[in-house]
Amino acid sequence: METPLLNQIKTPEDLKRLSLDDLNILARELRQKLIHVVSRTGGHLAPNLGVVELTLALHYVFDAPRDKIVWDVGHQSYVHKLLSGRQQEFDTLRQYGGLSGFPKRSESEYDSFNTGHSSTSISAVLGMALARDLKKENFHVIAVIGDGALTGGMAFEALNHAGHLGTNIIVVLNDNEMSISENVGALSGYLSRMRTDPMYNRHKEEMENLLKKIPSIGPTVFKAIERIKDSFKYLVVPGMIFEELGFTYLGPIDGHNIMEVKTVLERAKRTKGPIMVHVVTRKGKGYEPAEKNPDRFHGIGPFNINTGEPVSASSVVSYTEIFGKTLCQLAADDERLLAITAAMPTGTGLTRFAELFPDRFFDVGIAEQHAVTLAAGLATEGFRPVVAIYSTFLQRAYDQILHDVAMQDLPVIFAVDRAGLVGEDGETHQGIYDFAYLRHIPNMVIMAPKDENELRFMLKTAQLLDKPVAIRYPRGSGIGVQISEEIKDIPVGKAEVLRDGKDIALFAIGPLVYEALAAAESLHEHGIEVAVVNCRFIKPLDVETITEYTRKTGKVITLEEHALEGGFGSAVLELLQEQGLRAHVERIGLPDRFIEQGALRVLREKFGLCRDNIVKVGLKMAATKKLVPAKMKLLSKL
Numbered sequence: 001m002e003t004p005l006l007n008q009i010k011t012p013e014d015l016k017r018l019s020l021d022d023l024n025i026l027a028r029e030l031r032q033k034l035i036h037v038v039s040r041t042g043g044h045l046a047p048n049l050g051v052v053e054l055t056l057a058l059h060y061v062f063d064a065p066r067d068k069i070v071w072d073v074g075h076q077s078y079v080h081k082l083l084s085g086r087q088q089e090f091d092t093l094r095q096y097g098g099l100s101g102f103p104k105r106s107e108s109e110y111d112s113f114n115t116g117h118s119s120t121s122i123s124a125v126l127g128m129a130l131a132r133d134l135k136k137e138n139f140h141v142i143a144v145i146g147d148g149a150l151t152g153g154m155a156f157e158a159l160n161h162a163g164h165l166g167t168n169i170i171v172v173l174n175d176n177e178m179s180i181s182e183n184v185g186a187l188s189g190y191l192s193r194m195r196t197d198p199m200y201n202r203h204k205e206e207m208e209n210l211l212k213k214i215p216s217i218g219p220t221v222f223k224a225i226e227r228i229k230d231s232f233k234y235l236v237v238p239g240m241i242f243e244e245l246g247f248t249y250l251g252p253i254d255g256h257n258i259m260e261v262k263t264v265l266e267r268a269k270r271t272k273g274p275i276m277v278h279v280v281t282r283k284g285k286g287y288e289p290a291e292k293n294p295d296r297f298h299g300i301g302p303f304n305i306n307t308g309e310p311v312s313a314s315s316v317v318s319y320t321e322i323f324g325k326t327l328c329q330l331a332a333d334d335e336r337l338l339a340i341t342a343a344m345p346t347g348t349g350l351t352r353f354a355e356l357f358p359d360r361f362f363d364v365g366i367a368e369q370h371a372v373t374l375a376a377g378l379a380t381e382g383f384r385p386v387v388a389i390y391s392t393f394l395q396r397a398y399d400q401i402l403h404d405v406a407m408q409d410l411p412v413i414f415a416v417d418r419a420g421l422v423g424e425d426g427e428t429h430q431g432i433y434d435f436a437y438l439r440h441i442p443n444m445v446i447m448a449p450k451d452e453n454e455l456r457f458m459l460k461t462a463q464l465l466d467k468p469v470a471i472r473y474p475r476g477s478g479i480g481v482q483i484s485e486e487i488k489d490i491p492v493g494k495a496e497v498l499r500d501g502k503d504i505a506l507f508a509i510g511p512l513v514y515e516a517l518a519a520a521e522s523l524h525e526h527g528i529e530v531a532v533v534n535c536r537f538i539k540p541l542d543v544e545t546i547t548e549y550t551r552k553t554g555k556v557i558t559l560e561e562h563a564l565e566g567g568f569g570s571a572v573l574e575l576l577q578e579q580g581l582r583a584h585v586e587r588i589g590l591p592d593r594f595i596e597q598g599a600l601r602v603l604r605e606k607f608g609l610c611r612d613n614i615v616k617v618g619l620k621m622a623a624t625k626k627l628v629p630a631k632m633k634l635l636s637k638l
C-alpha cells in the first residue's frame with residue numbers, strides 16, 4: 001500500500017504547506033491506511049473514516065500541541081495519531097505494548113487529554129480554557145464531540161457552565177446521526193431537523209441575504225438580529241438551543257468538504273466566546289461495507305478488506321448473547337421484566353429483546369446515571385427493570401445505584417457486561433472495579449457465573465429476588481458448555497463445591513473457576529489435594545462453605561478477574577477475620593494499577609489469571625508449614 005503524501009507528514013505543521021488538492025489526496029491515503037491497518041488489528045474503523053477531512057482541517061487551522069484538541073470518547077483519534085508523528089507505530093494499534101486506540105498524554109504531546117468514556121471533552125477543554133485565562137496565556141481549546149456523546153449528561157453540564165462563563169472555547173459537534181447504533185433522543189431529532197429541513201437553512205440564508213442588501217443599516221440589523229433572541233429567530237435560526245445556552249452556532253456544514261470545514265473553523269478561531277461548530281459527516285465514509293453497516297464497523301475485529309467479513313468468528317456463543325436470549329425467554333412469561341440500555345443495544349445483546357418487546361425496551365442514550373434512576377422509578381411501580389451496562393460504564397452511575405436503588409431496596413437487576421479484562425480497548429475500558437464499587441452497598445446481591453448456564457440461572461435467581469441484584473459476566477465467548485433448556489434458580493448466597501481436597505482451598509469466582517479446576521488437576525498430579533469452590537456470590541458470601549474449607553485446609557487461594565483492592569479476595573479475607581479464622585491466604589487477581597491493553601490471553605497470562613500460575617502458587621503454598629486454622633481471639637471478644 002503506497003501512501004507517498006502521508007509518509008511526508010511528520011507533524012501537523014507539514015499539512016500547512018499542502019494545497020487543497022493535496023489535502024484531498026491525503027484524505028484518500030489516510031482512508032487506505034486506516035482500512036489496511038484496522039483490518040488486521042481491529043478497532044474503531046467507521047468513526048475514523050468519518051472524521052478524515054475534519055481532522056485534516058482541524059490540524060490545518062489550529063496549532064497543536066499549543067492549541068489543545070480533545071477528542072470525546074477518543075475512538076475517532078486514529079487520523080489525528082497518523083498526522084501527529086505516529087505513523088511508524090500505527091501497525092501496533094491496540095496491541096500489547098503498542099499504540100493506544102484512544103488519546104493518551106503519555107503517548108504524545110499532541111494528545112492533550114485522555115479519553116475513552118464519553119461526554120467528557122467539553123468539561124476538559126473548559127478546564128483548560130480557565131487555566132489559560134488564569135495564567136493569562138493565549139491558545140485555543142477545541143472539543144470534538146459526536147452527536148452520540150452529546151447525549152451524555154456531562155456534556156450538558158459543561159455546556160451550561162461554558163455558556164455562563166463566556167470564555168473562548170470551541171466545540172466541534174461531529175454529527176453523523178449515529179451513536180454506536182442509531183442515535184436516539186429528542187436532541188438527536190433536533191439535530192436531524194437542522195440537517196434535513198430545508199426551511200432552517202433556506203430561511204437563514206434568505207434572511208441573511210435580505211438584510212445584507214439593505215444599504216448601511218443592513219449589516220447592523222443583521223448583527224443585531226443574530227444576537228436578539230426573539231420568536232422569529234426561534235423559527236428560522238438553526239442551532240437556537242446552543243445560541244440560547246450562550247454559544248455562537250456555526251453550521252451545519254459538510255464535514256467532508258475540507259475547504260468548507262477549514263473556512264468555518266477559521267471563523268470560529270476569530271470569534272470570541274463559546275462557539276459550537278456543527279459538522280455533518282458520514283460514519284464509515286469511503287469504505288462501502290462500513291458506510292452500509294456503520295454499527296458493525298463502529299468497533300470491529302480483524303476483517304477481510306474485500307468482503308468486510310470477519311477473519312475469524314468464534315463458534316462459541318458469547319455471554320452477551322446468552323444474557324439476551326435468556327432475558328427474552330424470561331420476559332415472555334413475566335411482563336414486569338423491562339430492559340434498559342445506555343446507547344448499547346447491540347453490545348449488551350438486547351437487539352432481539354427490542355424487537356420482541358418494543359414497549360418494554362428503553363435506549364436512553366449515553367446516559368448511565370439516568371438509566372439507573374429511571375430503572376429505580378420503574379421499580380417503585382412494580383416493574384423489574386434489567387439495566388444492561390458494561391462494567392466500566394456503570395462506574396458512572398455509582399451514586400444512583402447506591403442512593404436511588406439500593407437505599408430503597410428496589411428490585412433492579414444490573415446486567416454488568418464486559419466485567420473483567422476486555423482486551424484491546426485497554427485501561428479506560430477494563431471492567432475490573434465492579435465488585436469493589438458494588439459490594440459495600442447495603443442490600444445488594446452480587447453474583448458472577450462460572451459459565452453460560454450459570455448466567456442463565458443467575459438471571460432467573462435475580463428475577464425472583466425482591467432486591468437490587470448485580471450479575472457480572474465477561475466480554476466474549478463463553479466456556480462452550482452445553483446450554484441447558486431449563487432455567488433454574490440458585491439458592492442465594494450458596495457456593496458450589498466442585499472438588500474436595502484437604503491441602504488447599506481454592507475459592508474462585510466467574511469463569512476462572514475452570515482454570516481453578518484445571519490447576520487442581522495438575523496439583524493432584526503433584527500429590528496436592530485442592531478443594532475447588534465456585535463461590536458464585538460475592539455478596540452474600542457463603543460463610544459456611546468458606547469457613548468449612550478454610551478450617552479443613554488452613555491454606556486458601558482466592559481467584560478473580562478483578563482488581564485485588566476491594567475485590568473478591570478482600571471479601572474472603574474480611575470474612576475470615578470476622579469469623580476469627582487464621583489461615584495462609586494468597587489472592588490472585590489484578591494489581592493496584594491501571595491495566596494496559598492487549599489480547600486477553602496475553603493479559604491473563606501476564607497477570608497470572610491462568611492455570612500455570614495457580615499451580616505455581618499452589619506448589620509454593622503446599623511447601624509452607626500448615627497454620628493451625630484455629631479460631632483467633634477476636635479483640636472485640638476479649
Ligand SMILES: Cc1ncc(C[n+]2csc(CCOP(=O)(O)OP(=O)(O)O)c2C)c(N)n1
Nearest residue numbers: 047116117118146147148149178179180343
Ligand atoms: C460513558 C460511556 N458510555 C458508553 C460508551 C460506549 N460508546 C463508545 S462510542 C459510543 C457512541 C458515540 O457516538 P458518537 O459520539 O456520535 O461518535 P461516533 O462513533 O458516531 O463518531 C458509545 C455509546 C462510552 N465510551 N462511554
Ligand SMILES: CC(=O)[C@@H](O)[C@H](O)COP(=O)(O)O
Nearest residue numbers: 073075116299347418425475
Ligand atoms: C469506544 C467504546 O467505548 C466502545 O466502542 C467500546 O470499544 C465497545 O466495546 P465492545 O467492542 O466490547 O463492545
Ligand SMILES: [Mg+2]
Nearest residue numbers: 146147148178
Ligand atoms: Mg455519531
